[in-house]
Amino acid sequence: MSSDQERPFHTTGDVQTETREARTGAGTDNRFNSKLREAFGSSPFILTKFDKFMNWVRGSSMFMLQFGIACCSIEMMHTYAVKHDLDRFGAGVPRASPRQADVIIVPGTIVSKFAPRMKRVYDQMPEPKFVVGMGSCTISGGPFQQGYNVVKGAEEVIPVDIHVPGCPPRPEALVYGVAKLQERIANGESSPVTVKPYELEQFSDLDRDEVVDKLADQIDEDDLVMRYNWADSP
Amino acid sequence: MSKGESLPETTEPTTADDVAALIGDDLLDREEHVNAPGFVIRPDSVQDVLFRLRDEAGYDHLSCVSAQEYEDRYESIYHLKKFDDPTDEVSVVVPAAKDDPVSESAEPVFRTADWHEREAYDLVGIEYDDHPDLRRILLPETWQGHPLGLDYDQDRPQIVPLREHANPLQEDHEDDDGDTMFLNIGPHHPATHGVLHLETVLDGEQVIDVESDIGYLHRCEEQMAQQGTYRYQIMPYPDRWDYISAGLLNEYAYARAAEDLADIDVPEYAQVIRTMGAEMCRIASHMLAVGTFALDVYGDFTAIFMYAIRDREKMQDLLEDLTGQRLMFNYFRLGGVVWDLPEPREEFFEKVRDFLDELPEALEEYHDLISTNEILQVRTVGTGVLPPDVAKSYGATGPVARGSGIDYDLRRDDPYGYYDELDWDVCVEDGCDNYSRLLVRLREVEESAKIIEQCIDLLEDWPEDERTIQSNVPRTLRPEDDKEIYRAVEGAKGELGIYMRADGTDKPARFKIRSPCFSNLQTLPEMSNGEYVPDLIAALGSLDIVLGEVDR
Structure with missing residues (x-):
């Protein structure tokens, strides 16, 4: 962990971090918020180093x-x-x-x-x-x-x-x-979470419409369903 | 080719008129399909007619059921063949009314009709009277509409439930005595070879009942083909039906059917290249079948699997040299192949020869590690038994049928390409168990190597000015209106057939794929009911299904 040369996936300078911040805004990506990070939260110097270490570990295994x-x-x-x-x-x-x-x-x-x-x-x-x-x-x-x-x-x-x-x-x-x-x-980067049109929902949470009415006797209220709106698909 | 003399003598050749006489009063009309005479029969006498055709005329192989909707009616076509002589075909055409499409089910005659008719119901919307279990098979059960019908609206929203997360030990999954347990295997499980879902009922460790829930990879292959033009746009898709490197075998199926439909000749030189390429694919496909079978039985991601992948890599390199791609070749064209062998030819021949020279030693290793291994023999000999008459009733073909002692191989029995000019044997084992199916695959690799070697010899000596790779094919193909054909080739898993109906345009009006895996997978309950769970897994592995082809 000591020098840049030993890090196998380190690229040049701060470019990667800049792109991330440009995309997600300043601040950290909460997908990397680990218990360890919370535990070391009071000492920021160790925190950054430890984060980098954890990221390197994650990427390498x-x-x-x-x-x-x-x-x-x-x-x-x-x-x-x-x-x-x-x-x-x-x-x-x-x-x-x-x-x-x-x-x-x-x-x-x-x-x-x-x-x-x-x-x-x-x-x-x-x-x-x-x-x-x-x-x-x-x-x-x-x-x-x-x-x-x-x-x-x-x-x-x-x-x-x-x-x-x-x-x-x-x-x-x-x-x-x-x-x-x-x-x-x-490098501590992750992609932004994209818009996900298709979620698993409870059948009773769906907006009532023709299809839902038709299926009401086939699907239980609390069954999980995925609703496809093909007309809106890309 | 070791054909002809070894074939069992069939009974008197049945002419179309004999068949018509046999059908008698149930006959409404006669049609002429490219491959066979068609007999239009009354929709309420399907069982009678098929029983008579099976028992009195010997048509014991229901290879496919093609359903379609016309402007004025629905229609199911039962493509019948004989296991002894697959060139003797008849098509039984069953019309159904437009407003109330019902016809009688053929399930009591041929067990394989069960799934085929469910698929027809699911995709086209024909209902079958007397069917034991008519529900959707490929699409989710809550699907609205029948997508291959004429008035289907693809943009309507659909709702798909997720029910499989229910606790399998809940009370309602037990029967009255409370002795049985319900077990889900898949759809995401390493042993199911893809996205297959097995709903299993266990008594202790024994399987009482297993039901395959398929359709997790139903990606509308038939719709895609119906939207493409014959000449170029369909050929890329067959590669993706059976994607275990069996691409050229699948392309052969489409090429053969479309060439017969549109009367296209293929130059002899191209046929030799096709035959060689197809057998290369068969070796690659069987290697993976053997590797994953060992993986299922030993549960080990090590030696045998890696050996099989090693040999597949070599074969894929050769196929890449030939076609330019590792997996999805798109190498055949109607009327030939897209380009000649790679230059320098000598280098390609040498590489192929090197592979063939190393193959006996590699196979020796497989036999050391697998087939002569006591552990594997204990697991596979006598398990997953599939008697020949059951296999025939389910329309099982390929290594599954040949492992049950059914001497049926379309390369020999319904020759196409260059196979009947070459010297090779059909591998048949009569053990009917998992072990026999494994042995058939290993022996077929040897036979394929023999075929490739002979093709290489032929290609090496082929005069340079006679190397025609494609015949002259019109840019746009428009087969005549209402011309129908069903043609099959011997794919890696068995009889891969295609039914096409032309409507005078440059796209097929109906394109139906008869997948060998679809029929083979249907035999799974016969093989595993009463056996232990590990034997169920072994039986599934020995069927060598590929879900892309089961679901299409």
């Missing part, structure tokens, strides 16, 4: 969620396995449980039936958590964007830190995306 959806998950498996070996960068041991994971790579098309489940898995991950959107489908719906059942990108449901474009992206591209994410984490 990330546990990915073992989460396969579609075509991209095949390339994701190749990224984890021999030849590309994501573990070289301290980010390659997939965890089967979301409770143990820091990063979720979303590798594929998200359809209406799956989005509530993905939201649930994301909610189960402990903070701080990060999302890598892999492939065109997680950006916009990709080649399936016009489908009647396809959610137009992962950002409709959960916030995404890094987008890796491609259909599917090569393993090298995913490695680059993950390394970029590590760099941002090590």
Whole structure:
């Protein structure tokens, strides 16, 4: 931790911090508000140093969620396995449980039936958590964007830190995306939380309209539902 | 090719008129599809007719049910074949009224009709009388409207509930004796090979009932194809049906169907390249099947999985040299392939030969680690048993059928491409269990290597001025109105078929994909009911499903 040269993900100067402040305003990003930070809150000098240390630790040892959806998950498996070996960068041991994971790579098309489940898995991950959107489908719906059942990108449901474009992206591209994410984490950066039109809500909280009335006898009042307003989709 | 003489003698060839006589009074009309004669029958006598066709004329394979809506009626087409001779096909066309689309279910005759008819109900809106469990299969149960119907409004809002977080030990999940337990496996679980949801009822550790809940990756492949033009816009999508590197096999399915629909010839040179590319994909696909199967059985992210990925990487490098992409090749064109072999050709041939030379040793390793391993044998021999008659009733094909002793391989039985000029064998095992399916895949890798080697020999000696990679195909294809075709190829998982109906425009009016995994997955309860949970996982692994193709 002593010098800049030893920090693997340190880039030049203050550029990264400036962009963050330009975007999120001055002050800290509350996704990094840890218990430790609160404990050391009274001594600011140690606090900043310790934060940097924690960020470096986070960036250098990330546990990915073992989460396969579609075509991209095949390339994701190749990224984890021999030849590309994501573990070289301290980010390659997939965890089967979301409770143990820091990063979720979303590798594929998200359809209406799956989005509530993905939201649930994301909610189960402990903070701080990060999302890598892999492939065109997680950006916009990709080649399936016009489908009647396809959610137009992962950002409709959960916030995404890094987008890796491609259909599917090569393993090298995913490695680059993950390394970029590590760099941002090590610098204490995170993406702003985007607008998320699709939330899980209780059925009784939905505004009454034609569709809700029609489904009233099929869905319980307190069931969680996700409502898709396809007409407003990008 | 070792065909012909080894084929069992079929009964008297049934002519279209014989079939018509067999259908008798239930026949309303005759049609002519490109692949088979079509018989329009009364919607309330589907079971009678199919029983007669199955038991008296030998059409024992319901390969697909295509449903569609016309301006004036609904229609379900039952594509029937014979396992002994898949070139002997008939299409049974069942019309249904526009205002009240109901026809009789074929489920009592062919078990596979269960899911196919549920899909038709879900996407098109035809209701099937006498169906045991007619509900939505791909879309959420609260979905409004039938998206492949003619008047579907894609912009209407939809509400999807999340119910699976209920406590599985709640009282209402137990039966009267309170002995059973309800267990959710998936939709996000490493052993389900994607986003499959298994609703399992357990008695102790034994599976009493398992029901697959699919549709978590239903990304409207059929709609996408119906929106694309034949010539260029459809070809990228097949790569994404079965995405385990089986892209060229899937492209073959579309290429074959569309070329037969629009009468396009393929130069011989391009056919050899296609055949070689397809078998390369089969090796890559089977490698992943074997690797993840071992992963399921051993629960270990180590040696075998990594070995399989290593060999897949080599194959993907070769495919990248050939096509320019690692996974989504988009290499076939109607009438040929998009470009010739990479230059310098000698280097490409050498690389392929190197791979083929190393393959026997690599397979030896797999056999050491997997098939001769006592632990794996204990887990797989005699578990997940699928008797041949059950497999046939469910329309199982590919390694799943061949592992149950059904000698059925479209590459030999309904030849296309260059397969009938080459020397190779169909691998059949009659153990009917998880182990047999594994062995079939490992042996098929050897056979594919034989095919690739022969293709390489042919390509090496091909005269330079005869290397035509594409025939002359019109820029815009408009097959005649109301021309219908169902064509299948042997994909990595089994019979991958496509039904297309032309309407005189440059886009298909109906594009239906017959996915082998969809039918194969249907056999899961037969294989796992009464077995232990780990055997259920092994059986699922041995089916080698890919959810992109199950859900489409």
